[in-house]
Amino acid sequence: MGMFIGQNAALVQTITQGVKAATGLPLIVKLTPNVTDIGTIAAAAAAGGADAIAAINTVASIPAVDIDAEVPLPNVHGKSTPGGLSGAAIRPIALRCLADIGKATQLPLSGIGGIADWHSAVEFLLLGATTVQLGTAVMFQGFKLIDPLCKGLSNYMTQKGYDRIEDFCGHAFAHLEAHSDLRTGETLCVRIAASVCTGCGRCVTACESGGFAALRLVKKKAVADPQRCDGCGLCALACPEKAIRYA
Numbered sequence: 001m002g003m004f005i006g007q008n009a010a011l012v013q014t015i016t017q018g019v020k021a022a023t024g025l026p027l028i029v030k031l032t033p034n035v036t037d038i039g040t041i042a043a044a045a046a047a048g049g050a051d052a053i054a055a056i057n058t059v060a061s062i063p064a065v066d067i068d069a070e071v072p073l074p075n076v077h078g079k080s081t082p083g084g085l086s087g088a089a090i091r092p093i094a095l096r097c098l099a100d101i102g103k104a105t106q107l108p109l110s111g112i113g114g115i116a117d118w119h120s121a122v123e124f125l126l127l128g129a130t131t132v133q134l135g136t137a138v139m140f141q142g143f144k145l146i147d148p149l150c151k152g153l154s155n156y157m158t159q160k161g162y163d164r165i166e167d168f169c170g171h172a173f174a175h176l177e178a179h180s181d182l183r184t185g186e187t188l189c190v191r192i193a194a195s196v197c198t199g200c201g202r203c204v205t206a207c208e209s210g211g212f213a214a215l216r217l218v219k220k221k222a223v224a225d226p227q228r229c230d231g232c233g234l235c236a237l238a239c240p241e242k243a244i245r246y247a
């Protein structure tokens with residue numbers, strides 16, 4: 001029912017208005033990511049009088065298929081139905097949704113989706129959240145993860161010279177542009193740290209099969225041909241040692 005309402009901007013506005021009229025408490029409207037334009041839904045909640053937005057809820061999914069029984073999971077007496085994906089896998093979706101909501105409203109945002117440590121919490125704060133929430137990570141690891149999260153966040157803020165969340169909230173959001181406004185036209189070239197490269201060859205395979213065949217192994221070290229490299233970044237993603245960067 002929640003997802004059904006959350007997919008309809010008019011319903012979101014009407015129900016937000018109704019709840020707001022019925023309570024003096026602050027009203028935080030939590031949004032589903034299972035929509036085409038979450039900004040429109042957030043704007044509807046704002047128009048209905050929401051005090052803040054929380055996002056995201058789980059991402060509609062079928063987690064797997066039992067290939068022996070030939071039934072999607074979870075198998076409920078031979079039948080199944082789509083459910084909600086949560087945890088680390090949805091963090092990139094949640095970050096994008098948060099940014100879209102930030103563009104559509106000025107309301108305070110509470111970031112949710114795959115947060116499991118101080119680093120991921122900071123990502124949401126930098127994209128404009130003023131608070132964060134954890135679900136799946138606590139379910140799996142227990143509340144013991146909260147103290148290290150707070151400590152890591154505190155260390156980050158000290159290192160950066162920040163006293164309050166407001167000092168860095170939204171800093172990354174401010175760097176988001178439309179794709180068409182990004183500066184393009186100059187090609188970056190891959191730089192491989194030979195001392196870190198183990199010669200595993202994953203970058204070579206990635207570049208050959210999905211890139212520009214610009215890499216090869218020479219004496220068990222990846223070497224780039226700058227004439228062929230397009231700066232696509234695939235090799236850096238494939239490198240388990242983080243030996244590749246671009247300049």
Ligand SMILES: Cc1cc2nc3c(=O)[nH]c(=O)nc-3n(C[C@H](O)[C@H](O)[C@H](O)COP(=O)(O)O)c2cc1C
Binds near residue numbers: 056057090
């Ligand atoms: C088992 C489970 C139960 C959940 N129940 C609710 C719920 O009752 N109401 C709600 O708004 N969100 C519910 N959620 C969604 C979470 O609050 C959260 O929005 C989502 O899981 C993404 O955050 P996470 O990756 O930190 O879990 C539930 C999530 C899980 C995994």
